[in-house]
Amino acid sequence: MxxxxxxxxxxxxxxxxxxxxxxxxxxxxxxxxxxxxxxxxxxxxxxxxxxxxxxxxxxxxxxxxxxxxxxxxxxLAYVPDQPYLYDKLTGREFLEFVALMYKIPLQVATEKIEKLTALFSSYEYVDRLTENYSHGMKQRIVFSAALIHDPQVxxxxxxxxxxxxxxxxxxxxxxxxxxxxxxxxxxxxxxxxxxxxxxxxxxxxxxxxxxxxxxxxxxxxxxxxxxxxxxxxxxxxxxxxxx
Structure with a gap:
């Protein structure tokens, strides 16, 4: 709360x-x-x-x-009005990085990334460099990153x-x-x-x-x-x- x-x-x-x-x-x-x-x-x-x-x-x-x-x-998880990603990482690499910051074990992180990729229908581009993403693509990855550690807020x-x-x-x-x-x-x-x-x-x-x-x-x-x-x-x- x-x-x-x-x-x-x-x-x-x-x-x-x-x-x-x-x-x-x-x-x-x-x-x-x-x-x-x-x-x-x-x-x-x-x-x-x-x-x-x-x-x-x-x-x-x-x-x-x-x-x-x-x-x-x-x-806590926070999704700002402008999605910021690291241009030289793929969407998957960015999600793996966020999972690492929250000390989520690799196997658990891999499973969560798969579920979030399916949830946000981002399979088509999750392995591309984020510098090539549209705003909407970035927003889906940012939402995925926000949910990866199961926030309570x-x-x-x-x-x-x-x-x-x-x-x-x-x-x-x-x-x-x-x-x-x-x-x-x-x-x-x-x-x-x-x-x-x-x-x-x-x-x-x-x-x-x-x-x-x-x-x-x-x-x-x-x-x-x-x-x-x-x-x-x-x-x-x-x-x-x-x-």
Whole structure:
């Protein structure tokens, strides 16, 4: 699970995030939505240990990401919005490298790579150099790498960018399967249809603060109408026009 308490981030006089409190349970798919510049990526980078908070704590499966970074990251997987691979490795070699970092025995790693290659339909190119991959191919390999150590928390930033419909369907099914196994899935996305389809709970952030949090039905009650998530999001994040 993920527990965030009093989390804030300041950049000099600019406040990127204001006193965020969140608890996300095991087996929950949690969608984190907001306009550009709202604080989504700042939150994610602090959650995965890439950015130090100004105040507050983040625990991943009861491990403090700042004080117990290595221990916390054993439970964690992160898929960024831009997939980065080593150009001179094949997809398989990259997955073997990631498995080695997590100290997964070779035979177990080989079996997992075969299963993930089948899951993401990447047989056709997994043994080619990644420098020749399309964005979608890279994204499938990065997702495979994220799942290779059976994480208990999966954090994903913009998972559908550059994916064709087949790949997007695979990713949505992966989220559901992981949650069914008890994995906490934290997804930041601009794809509101995806969030509406898969999320158990949704948070909407604006100017570094959560302005709405709950199930889709709870958000509908907030705006007092039976609306799609897109309409709810636009209504809640609309900026007031000056007189």
């Amino acid at each position: 993920i527990k965030i308490e009093g989390l804030s981030k300041h950049y000099g006089n600019k406040v990127g995030l204001k006193k965020l409190d969140l608890t996300i349970k095991s087996g929950e798919i949690f969608a984190f939505l907001g306009p550009n510049g709202a604080g989504k990526t700042t939150t994610i980078k602090m959650m995965v240990g890439l950015l130090r908070p100004t105040t507050g704590t983040i625990t991943i499966c009861d491990k403090d990401i700042i004080k117990e970074t290595i221990a916390a990251k054993k439970y 999966l954090v994903v930033d913009e998972p559908m960018v550059g994916l064709d419909p087949k790949s997007a369907a695979i990713v949505k099914n992966v989220f559901k399967d992981q949650a069914a196994k008890g994995t906490t899935v934290f997804v930041s996305t601009h794809s509101l249809d995806v969030a509406e389809q898969i999320a158990d709970r949704i948070a909407i952030i604006k100017h570094g603060e959560i302005i709405a949090l709950g199930t889709l039905e709870e958000l509908r009650k907030r705006v007092q109408k039976e609306a799609r998530l897109e309409d709810i999001f636009l209504e809640l994040t609309e900026e007031e026009q000056p007189n």
